[in-house]
Amino acid sequence: MIQLFHVTKRWSDDPPVLDDVTLQVEKGEFVWLTGPSGAGKTTLLRLLFCADEPTSGQIVVNGRNLNRLERGGVPTVRRNIGVVFQDFKLLPNRTALENVGYALEVLGASEAQIRERAHKRLAQVGLGDKAASLPERMSGGEQQRVAIARALVNDPAILLADEPTGNLDASLTESILQLLFDANARGATVVVATHDRGLLGKHRRRTIQLHHGKVTGDA
Amino acid sequence: MTHVAWRLFRRALVNLWRAPLPSLLAVVTIALALFLGAALAFSLASARALLASWGAQPAVTAYLDPRLSADEARATAERVRAAAPDAAFTFVSPAQALDRLRVQLGELGGALDGLPRNPLPATVELDPGRGDPRALAERVAKVEGVADVDYGREWSDRLEALAGVLRGFGTASLALVGLAALLVVANTIRLAVYARRDEIEIMKLVGATDGYVRAPFLLEGALQGLSGAALAAAGLLAIQRLVLPRAAAAFSFAAGVPAPHLAPEHCALLATAGALVGLCGSYLAVARSLRT
Numbered sequence: 001m002i003q004l005f006h007v008t009k010r011w012s013d014d015p016p017v018l019d020d021v022t023l024q025v026e027k028g029e030f031v032w033l034t035g036p037s038g039a040g041k042t043t044l045l046r047l048l049f050c051a052d053e054p055t056s057g058q059i060v061v062n063g064r065n066l067n068r069l070e071r072g073g074v075p076t077v078r079r080n081i082g083v084v085f086q087d088f089k090l091l092p093n094r095t096a097l098e099n100v101g102y103a104l105e106v107l108g109a110s111e112a113q114i115r116e117r118a119h120k121r122l123a124q125v126g127l128g129d130k131a132a133s134l135p136e137r138m139s140g141g142e143q144q145r146v147a148i149a150r151a152l153v154n155d156p157a158i159l160l161a162d163e164p165t166g167n168l169d170a171s172l173t174e175s176i177l178q179l180l181f182d183a184n185a186r187g188a189t190v191v192v193a194t195h196d197r198g199l200l201g202k203h204r205r206r207t208i209q210l211h212h213g214k215v216t217g218d219a
Numbered sequence: 220m221t222h223v224a225w226r227l228f229r230r231a232l233v234n235l236w237r238a239p240l241p242s243l244l245a246v247v248t249i250a251l252a253l254f255l256g257a258a259l260a261f262s263l264a265s266a267r268a269l270l271a272s273w274g275a276q277p278a279v280t281a282y283l284d285p286r287l288s289a290d291e292a293r294a295t296a297e298r299v300r301a302a303a304p305d306a307a308f309t310f311v312s313p314a315q316a317l318d319r320l321r322v323q324l325g326e327l328g329g330a331l332d333g334l335p336r337n338p339l340p341a342t343v344e345l346d347p348g349r350g351d352p353r354a355l356a357e358r359v360a361k362v363e364g365v366a367d368v369d370y371g372r373e374w375s376d377r378l379e380a381l382a383g384v385l386r387g388f389g390t391a392s393l394a395l396v397g398l399a400a401l402l403v404v405a406n407t408i409r410l411a412v413y414a415r416r417d418e419i420e421i422m423k424l425v426g427a428t429d430g431y432v433r434a435p436f437l438l439e440g441a442l443q444g445l446s447g448a449a450l451a452a453a454g455l456l457a458i459q460r461l462v463l464p465r466a467a468a469a470f471s472f473a474a475g476v477p478a479p480h481l482a483p484e485h486c487a488l489l490a491t492a493g494a495l496v497g498l499c500g501s502y503l504a505v506a507r508s509l510r511t
Contacts, residue, residue: 103426106431150425
């Protein structure tokens with residue numbers, strides 16, 4: 001599902017953020033991507049959803065070689081990838097329902113389809129009664145659940161999460177992780193970047209360790 | 220696809236509503252550019268019509284000596300006709316000349332009734348057709364009893380040349396004002412793009428194409444352009460209704476030249492030009508923002 005072959009990412013003359021990374025993630029896997037701050041976790045995820053391009057190496061996502069992708073092909077790749085960020089990236093002037101429905105709007109879905117599917121996803125993440133709420137009136141955990149609902153509303157094959165629990169307390173962390181495990185159980189390939197070693201010990205899954213841009217462990 | 224188009228249009232309207240001041244600035248700038256452009260075009264068209272009407276008058280006018288009696292004037296006119304056998308010939312007596320002037324002056328013509336005597340001389344109007352008016356004027360000037368010869372086209376040629384210069388100056392000014400309007404729209408949309416950069420980032424993140432991201436901004440530009448065109452048309456109509464009738468009375472020398480009139484096709488042209496300026500301005504702004 002995800003393949004990286006000798007991928008290096010470098011900004012100008014600085015040391016590489018990712019250095020000759022080769023790895024493979026199978027369809028339906030749940031993978032922790034871990035390492036200290038600056039290890040290259042976020043950069044790796046950004047390469048996967050085409051926010052950046054590698055300096056060298058090849059990346060294949062869902063059967064498509066991203067190096068050969070034209071600019072016009074990027075949206076097609078992104079429609080099959082849900083992304084969750086630490087800072088949620090919700091639109092403040094839109095309700096929870098509108099934020100979730102946004103991902104369907106760009107696909108050209110009708111208003112009725114958008115309402116129905118966005119409501120369903122919000123209910124799935126336990127926010128059925130918060131559809132009309134604006135993000136500023138929701139807790140951090142609720143906002144992250146809205147972001148996860150948005151990432152999943154298209155039923156993407158891949159879900160990428162960059163420190164999804166970084167801004168949340170322990171009790172909320174578990175409920176958010178459960179949503180990611182649920183998405184994985186429904187068939188999505190999930191890659192979660194975190195530096196929280198406690199989570200890795202508590203939920204044992206395949207763990208790829210990054211350090212100074214190199215893969216230092218994969219178990 | 221209809222619901223997508225409607226959604227994008229609705230979003231463009233909402234975005235305009237949320238940032239009324241920059242939008243208003245763009246609308247007013249476009250309106251100003253279109254108003255000035257249209258006013259210039261109408262002025263040039265009127266000037267051209269005026270020159271054409273002057274140019275249509277006889278090319279050579281021979282003013283006969285005012286001391287001549289009516290019979291002597293007739294005899295002199297015949298000598299002029301003999302000197303210019305190929306030219307179309309019209310004799311205008313002093314009384315006829317006064318009647319013409321009265322018509323040309325329109326409402327002011329009544330002022331002529333107060334004159335103690337008719338000051339206008341008898342004239343002979345000659346149209347050389349394809350002949351050389353300058354050579355004809357020189358021949359006629361030598362006829363005994365002819366006091367002066369007016370080579371009319373000399374003036375109209377000079378005026379035509381002046382109109383040409385004004386046209387060039389006007390076109391250059393118009394291009395500058397148009398460019399200014401384009402830049403104002405581009406900057407307004409650029410500000411809007413900057414203000415909504417988070418929204419754009421999220422749109423692209425969830426798989427929006429560049430076209431989908433760009434569309435509401437282009438629509439905003441087009442709407443600003445159309446609003447500017449409507450404002451310019453309203454201004455021109457106001458001028459046409461309120462100012463032109465008074466101006467026509469003041470400029471009686473232009474009697475007979477049709478006053479500029481804002482026709483539906485002119486409004487369509489204004490709308491097209493406004494929409495194009497808006498579209499181009501927003502396209503420039505969004506294209507640059509999407510690249511970055």
